[in-house]
Amino acid sequence: MAGRAMWRGVLRIGDQRVPVKLYAAAQDRKVHFHLLHDTDQVRVRQHMVDPNSGDAVPGEQITRGFEAEPGVFVLVRREDLDAVKPAESRDVELAQFVDADAIDLAWYERPYYLGPDGDPARYAALAEALRKKKQVGIAHWVMRGKRYAGALRPEGDQLVLVTLRTNDEVIDVSELKPPKGRELDKRERALAEQLISGLAGSFDPSAFRDEHRDRVRELIERKRKGGRVTIKRAPRKAAPSSLADALQKSVKRIHKEQRSA
Amino acid sequence: MPDDQEQQEQEEGARSPRPFWSGTLSFGLVSIPVDLYPETRHGGIALRTLSKDGVPLARRYYCPDDGKEVDRDHLARGFELDDGSFVVVTDEELESVDPKKSRDIDLRLFVPEQELDPIYFDRPYVLTPGSESTKAYRLLADVMEAEGRAGIATFVMREHEYLVAIVARHGVLRAVVLRFADEVRSPKQLGLARAAEPSPELVRTFERAIAKHSVARFPADELDDERTAALRKLLEKKLKSKKDVLEAPEEAATSAQAAQAEIIDLMEVLKRSLREGDAGKQPARARPAKRARKRG
Numbered sequence: 001m002a003g004r005a006m007w008r009g010v011l012r013i014g015d016q017r018v019p020v021k022l023y024a025a026a027q028d029r030k031v032h033f034h035l036l037h038d039t040d041q042v043r044v045r046q047h048m049v050d051p052n053s054g055d056a057v058p059g060e061q062i063t064r065g066f067e068a069e070p071g072v073f074v075l076v077r078r079e080d081l082d083a084v085k086p087a088e089s090r091d092v093e094l095a096q097f098v099d100a101d102a103i104d105l106a107w108y109e110r111p112y113y114l115g116p117d118g119d120p121a122r123y124a125a126l127a128e129a130l131r132k133k134k135q136v137g138i139a140h141w142v143m144r145g146k147r148y149a150g151a152l153r154p155e156g157d158q159l160v161l162v163t164l165r166t167n168d169e170v171i172d173v174s175e176l177k178p179p180k181g182r183e184l185d186k187r188e189r190a191l192a193e194q195l196i197s198g199l200a201g202s203f204d205p206s207a208f209r210d211e212h213r214d215r216v217r218e219l220i221e222r223k224r225k226g227g228r229v230t231i232k233r234a235p236r237k238a239a240p241s242s243l244a245d246a247l248q249k250s251v252k253r254i255h256k257e258q259r260s261a
Numbered sequence: 262m263p264d265d266q267e268q269q270e271q272e273e274g275a276r277s278p279r280p281f282w283s284g285t286l287s288f289g290l291v292s293i294p295v296d297l298y299p300e301t302r303h304g305g306i307a308l309r310t311l312s313k314d315g316v317p318l319a320r321r322y323y324c325p326d327d328g329k330e331v332d333r334d335h336l337a338r339g340f341e342l343d344d345g346s347f348v349v350v351t352d353e354e355l356e357s358v359d360p361k362k363s364r365d366i367d368l369r370l371f372v373p374e375q376e377l378d379p380i381y382f383d384r385p386y387v388l389t390p391g392s393e394s395t396k397a398y399r400l401l402a403d404v405m406e407a408e409g410r411a412g413i414a415t416f417v418m419r420e421h422e423y424l425v426a427i428v429a430r431h432g433v434l435r436a437v438v439l440r441f442a443d444e445v446r447s448p449k450q451l452g453l454a455r456a457a458e459p460s461p462e463l464v465r466t467f468e469r470a471i472a473k474h475s476v477a478r479f480p481a482d483e484l485d486d487e488r489t490a491a492l493r494k495l496l497e498k499k500l501k502s503k504k505d506v507l508e509a510p511e512e513a514a515t516s517a518q519a520a521q522a523e524i525i526d527l528m529e530v531l532k533r534s535l536r537e538g539d540a541g542k543q544p545a546r547a548r549p550a551k552r553a554r555k556r557g
Contacts, residue, residue, distance in 0.1 A: 003446065003450065003451035003452060003453075013467070013470040013471065013474060014470050014473060014474065016466065016467065016470050023446075023451050023453070024446070025380060025445055025446050026440060026444060026445060026446075027444055027445075027446055028444065029441065029443055029444050030421055031340065032340075033338040033339060033340055033350065034338075034339050034340075034341055034347065035322065035336050035337070035338065035339075036336070036337045036338070036339040036347055036349065037324040037326075037331045037335060037336070037337070038335045038336065038337040038349075039335065040324065040326060041337070041339065041346075041347055041349065042324055042325060042326050043325075043339070043347075044322040044323060044324055044325075044331050044336065045322070045323055045324075045325050046320055046321065046322055046323075047320075047321060047323055048310050048318040048319065048320060048321075049318060049319055049321050049330075050312055050316050050318060050319075051316075051317075051318070051319045052316070054330075056321075056323070057312050057318055061312060061313050062310055062311070062312065062313075062318065063310075063311050063312075063313060063507075064308045064309065064310055064311065065308065065309055065311045065315075065507060066306055066307075066308055066309075066496050067307075067309055068496070068497075068500050068506075071508060071509040071511075072500075072506065072507075072508055072509070073309065073311055073315055073506070073507045073508075073509065074496045074499050074500045074505060074506055074507075075311075075499075075505035075506075075507060076308055076492070076496065077505065080492065080495055080496070080499075081492070083491075083495060084488050084491040084492045084495060085488075086487070086488065094474065095474060096474055096475075096476045096480055097471045097474050097475045097476065098475070098476055098477075098478070098479050098480075101375075102478065102479045103379075103479050104479070105377075105379070105382055105385055105428070105435075105437050106300050106301065106385040107479075107481075107484070108379040108382040109382075111379070111380040111445070113446075113448055113451060113453060115451075115453045115454075120454075120457040121457055121459060121460060121463060122463065123457075124457045124458065124459035125459035125460065125463035125464045125466070125467050126467045127459075128459045128464045128467075129464050129465075129467035129468040129470075129471055130467075130471065132464070132468060133468055133471050133472070133475075135471055135475060137471070138479075138480060138483075146488075147486075147487055147488060149483075149484050151379065153379065155378070155380065156448065157455060158448045158453060160380055162379050162380065162382075164484055165301060165304075165484070166304050166484050166485060166486040167481055167482065167484045167485055167486075168302075168304040168305075168485070168486055168489070169301050169302060169303070169304040169486075170300070170301055170385075171300055171301070171302065171527060171528050171531070173300060173387065173430060173431075173433060173435065174430075174431065175528070175532075176387070176431070176433050176531055176532060176535055177432075177532070177535060177536065178399065178402065178431060178432025178433050178535065179389075179390050179395040179398060179399060179432070179535050179536070180395070180536075181395045181396055181399055182396075184396070184399060184400055184403060188396075188400060189400060189403065189404065192288075192291075192400050192401065192403075192404045193404050193408075195288060195289045195291075196288065196371050196404055196405070196408065196410060197371075199288065199289075199368070199369060199370055199371050200370075200371045200372070200410065201370050201371070201372060202372055202373070202376060203370075203372035203373075203376040203377065203411075203413060205378075205381060205424075205439070205441070205442040205445075206442040208413075208415055208424050208441060208442065209441065209442075209443075210415075210422045210424075210441045210443075211359070211415075211422065212358060212359050212362070212415075212417055212421065212422030213421075213422060215358040215359060216350075216355065216358055216420075219350065219354060219355070219358055220340045220348050220350065223348050223349075223350065223354075224342065224348050229354050229357070230357070231353045231354065231357045243291065243396055243397050243400070246289065246290040246291045246292075247289065247290075247291060249289075249290050250288070250289025250290045250291060251289070253289070253290070254289065
């Protein structure tokens, strides 16, 4: 199934322009549930009630407000929201480029593929230039009434634009201090190193499957047919008596596995 | 499709001083008790829903059959079948589908950090020590950081399985939830053709354009929410000129204040939790009043 572009724009770096189409790269595969009323299995709805009287307030009588001081609200009206709406534009401005590892992982939010929109030669040249420079572009654009920032990256021979969170959504982890404690034991550290090297490999995302999703679907199917479900519980893992001991045993086990493999 | 359950949990999660998930992080036979906290928070301006008299309203569930309110104890989780009927599934049943995975993040693979592709990044979390002994936590963080390795595992949290990469930064363990491979479309699936062979001149033109705009640091301060800033300004102006300002009736104002007090500073919770391990947690769970302070 060929995908449909959800938006068209123009990447702009100084006076260079690259027309692109944007495609959503992420798709949700989770099993979703609805909340039901347990006695009659009807899907519940939500409404707003006055907590003092318990009475539901109909939609047309509801307003939204910002609490400026306790109990004092400034009403937010449709025209206020319209007034702060960014101007529509097709431009995706790329005013800055950084090293690929300069962006902390917490910023990345949602990926989109870009495809060329009529000028494949310029598209391919930009992807190649980013790859050669090992750089990522910081993009700013307005799409469907909302302002976005994103990271423009080469991926194979495609361009990928991953939206970035705003700075009030991300906490600055560099401000966090690590837990304190006595200096690490040299022998334990060497064992941990050995253990981790024994578990080293390369990352292949397709090697991991959401098995839980499959099992939940099986569970639903079993229940649909009227089957019984037995409840199993896992025992809590007990903390090892000695860290050095656990490390030592783990390393031994890994060596054994590797020999027999 | 909107997911009522998820929406409800996310709203709670953002305000809760308690960890999102508690369990163990394992490598080999070593298991480290950890608490998992979100690394992101809601941006924007928190707006309250009000009646026309300025009473802050509460969101409640009701049954459309009789219009009566349904409290939490009478909520069930249902999977909708094609014919519109539901199969009810309980929390215990869901947890028993894979009981071990809902307690333990078992790192069986350590990969070079550079191999993690941001296209898979979904949501970041911080892991803090869940016990007073922090030795194993610090040991794992130290080795992973020195070698630039990320630990990979799948685990179950709140009825969903997650693929995570655990990375260490400045001695702090972080977890990035990754999308599963089938949650990321491929260019081929989208019908995106292989790009044309670029002309060397055009590549050089773009290389020069990139070099001209290259900066040393990630411009985090430019990633601000301009719309929120503009809206805030507009609202302050309205407040000053007393336009569209509504005062809640006295008895309602107190409930609004109580709701406000629940919102806590995530950063403070994280700092405390890292500093004191388990002892830094809010007293939301029962635990002995006196405890010998031992640090590993």
